[in-house]
Amino acid sequence: MAMDVYLFYLLGAVAIAASVLVVGQRNPMYSVLLLIVSFMALAGLYVLLNAPFLAVTQIIIYGGAIMVLFLFVVMLLNVPREDPARLFGGSGTRRFGVALAVALAIELTWALRRLGAIGLRGELPDVSSVRLIGRVLFTDYRFAFEATSVLILVALVGAIVMARKES
Amino acid sequence: MNASVIAHLVLILVVFTCLLLSAAAMVYMERKVAAALQQRYGPYLVGPKGLMQPFADVIKLMFKEELRPKASDALLFAIAPMLSAAAAFAAFAVVPFGAETTLFGLLREPIELGVADVNVALLVIFAVTSMGIYGIVLAGWSSNSKYSLLGALRSSAQMISYELSYGLAIAAIVMMAGSLSLRQVVDGQAGYWLHVIPRWNVFPQIVGFFIFMCAGVAETNRAPFDFPEAEQELVAGYHTEYSSMSFAMFFLAEYINMVTVSAVATDLYLGGWHGPFLPLSLGWLWFLAKAFVLLFFYVWMRWTLPRYRYDQLMAFGWKFLLPLAVVNLLVTAGVVVYLG
Amino acid sequence: MVTFNSYLVLSAILFSIGTAGVFLRRNIITLLLSIEIMLNAVNLTFVAAGRFLGTVDGQIIVFFVMTVAAAEAAVGLAIVIALFRHRETLNPDAFTSLRW
Numbered sequence: 091m092a093m094d095v096y097l098f099y100l101l102g103a104v105a106i107a108a109s110v111l112v113v114g115q116r117n118p119m120y121s122v123l124l125l126i127v128s129f130m131a132l133a134g135l136y137v138l139l140n141a142p143f144l145a146v147t148q149i150i151i152y153g154g155a156i157m158v159l160f161l162f163v164v165m166l167l168n169v170p171r172e173d174p175a176r177l178f179g180g181s182g183t184r185r186f187g188v189a190l191a192v193a194l195a196i197e198l199t200w201a202l203r204r205l206g207a208i209g210l211r212g213e214l215p216d217v218s219s220v221r222l223i224g225r226v227l228f229t230d231y232r233f234a235f236e237a238t239s240v241l242i243l244v245a246l247v248g249a250i251v252m253a254r255k256e257s
Numbered sequence: 258m259n260a261s262v263i264a265h266l267v268l269i270l271v272v273f274t275c276l277l278l279s280a281a282a283m284v285y286m287e288r289k290v291a292a293a294l295q296q297r298y299g300p301y302l303v304g305p306k307g308l309m310q311p312f313a314d315v316i317k318l319m320f321k322e323e324l325r326p327k328a329s330d331a332l333l334f335a336i337a338p339m340l341s342a343a344a345a346f347a348a349f350a351v352v353p354f355g356a357e358t359t360l361f362g363l364l365r366e367p368i369e370l371g372v373a374d375v376n377v378a379l380l381v382i383f384a385v386t387s388m389g390i391y392g393i394v395l396a397g398w399s400s401n402s403k404y405s406l407l408g409a410l411r412s413s414a415q416m417i418s419y420e421l422s423y424g425l426a427i428a429a430i431v432m433m434a435g436s437l438s439l440r441q442v443v444d445g446q447a448g449y450w451l452h453v454i455p456r457w458n459v460f461p462q463i464v465g466f467f468i469f470m471c472a473g474v475a476e477t478n479r480a481p482f483d484f485p486e487a488e489q490e491l492v493a494g495y496h497t498e499y500s501s502m503s504f505a506m507f508f509l510a511e512y513i514n515m516v517t518v519s520a521v522a523t524d525l526y527l528g529g530w531h532g533p534f535l536p537l538s539l540g541w542l543w544f545l546a547k548a549f550v551l552l553f554f555y556v557w558m559r560w561t562l563p564r565y566r567y568d569q570l571m572a573f574g575w576k577f578l579l580p581l582a583v584v585n586l587l588v589t590a591g592v593v594v595y596l597g
Numbered sequence: 598m599v600t601f602n603s604y605l606v607l608s609a610i611l612f613s614i615g616t617a618g619v620f621l622r623r624n625i626i627t628l629l630l631s632i633e634i635m636l637n638a639v640n641l642t643f644v645a646a647g648r649f650l651g652t653v654d655g656q657i658i659v660f661f662v663m664t665v666a667a668a669e670a671a672v673g674l675a676i677v678i679a680l681f682r683h684r685e686t687l688n689p690d691a692f693t694s695l696r697w
Contacts, residue, residue: 125634144659
């Protein structure tokens with residue numbers, strides 16, 4: 091097996107293990123930190139997929155900004171730990187939810203297995219160039235790009251309005 | 258293993274050791290310069306001219322007792338300083354500091370001075386620095402002390418705010434160089450305008466340089482922006498509860514971050530290893546000299562300027578530096594397009 | 598050689614973990630984190646698809662997803678803070694009335 095196969099399984103395993111722990115963790119602080127580990131593993135996978143620019147962006151945006159925001163809120167609210175007794179016991183809807191999630195996983199895996207192996211056919215074009223990404227982003231996707239800026243503005247105003255103390 | 262792999266491993270070790278030593282040298286310089294500015298002697302007892310003082314400090318720290326507050330989170334309390342130090346060291350990995358050299362004919366094939374040459378080096382530095390925040394935030398939270406928490410909150414708010422201006426200042430350079438690779442940015446600064454003025458980015462990008470240095474000082478939490486550890490208000494900020502080697506790691510991280518920011522500024526704005534008089538293979542001497550000047554500037558500023566107030570810092574970052582960086586970026590973009 | 602299928606399976610597993618989190622957990626912050634996991638699973642699919650089709654479009658869509666995720670996190674966390682201020686709890690079951 092080649093190096094990239096090992097790396098794929100290693101990073102995939104880290105991503106899955108960290109994500110499982112995020113969900114299975116009762117301390118929100120640890121959840122946030124484990125999610126960062128998961129994002130790092132995904133960034134590694136992006137490098138394997140010949141998208142180094144995206145990998146770094148993933149770390150800067152998710153690791154450096156979004157998760158810091160989460161950490162901030164967890165720290166500031168001094169979030170209480172979830173009540174352990176009520177986690178896995180309890181309501182029927184929750185058991186139903188677990189069953190649905192497992193069903194979804196099985197269904198997805200089954201559907202994907204039926205696809206048949208789509209391997210690499212010959213040499214793939216190099217799609218890692220920042221220049222290329224920039225060109226496509228600002229030509230083919232210019233409307234989406236501008237629309238995103240409006241979205242961010244809305245989010246900015248919305249966040250401030252909601253987090254403000256009512257007078 | 259062939260010779261170039263061994264050469265690279267040796268290079269990595271040398272860079273690591275030099276970073277450690279540079280932190281020690283910075284501590285010494287800081288104390289000496291501070292003393293000179295305040296008309297005292299500074300350290301002079303340990304070793305000739307007090308040169309061994311940093312090593313005495315390290316030994317002292319090593320033999321101190323490691324204390325941990327009872328209500329702290331044991332795991333995160335231990336991880337936080339390691340994260341800080343690791344991020345500080347890792348950022349330097351993509352900083353090149355010299356042209357190809359055979360080290361006076363020692364090696365058969367020339368090697369490039371720099372641990373790793375990544376084609377998105379600038380973004381990697383950015384990413385690794387933003388990981389450094391976690392060390393500080395976790396230290397503040399896990400200590401379970403109000404001073405630590407306040408220090409951590411301040412520092413992360415400050416670092417996130419100034420990262421924007423930092424990034425925009427770098428973006429202007431990226432546009433001029435047309436590359437995210439630090440080595441290519443440096444190589445674009447070789448030569449002279451009109452045979453006299455070196456083609457360093459600092460001349461066309463003087464505003465960018467100013468923004469970069471301000472944001473760099475804020476990112477590294479140094480005076481006059483040293484709120485996270487404002488002694489008079491917060492005891493020692495996020496590392497109030499730390500002692501012994503874990504404190505030493507924060508200390509180390511702070512100084513190495515300074516070295517990294519200076520090294521990156523040298524590469525981005527001051528032409529890296531390009532300079533008159535010396536051949537390119539000795540260019541790393543120029544690099545060291547320029548980085549040293551910037552580091553001296555850091556120390557000089559700390560002992561000259563008083564600390565800002567926290568709201569002043571935020572206002573400066575968001576209302577002055579960020580708009581300035583945006584304007585700088587737009588003007589640079591216009592000029593780059595105009596000149597083709 | 599890692600096939601496209603392997604990436605899709607990995608992505609499916611991550612997505613299911615995220616879904617399970619949304620169903621299982623009774624803490625709004627963890628719910629938001631689970632949504633981030635799901636978004637990232639989708640991102641992985643996009644990048645892998647872009648890679649195996651040989652276009653950059655997959656990567657560009659991921660940029661948009663990241664932007665939306667950032668906006669979602671900002672607004673979501675603002676709501677969390679507002680809710681916590683009123684109820685002193687993060688259990689979504691406690692928020693049953695539309696007004697208070």
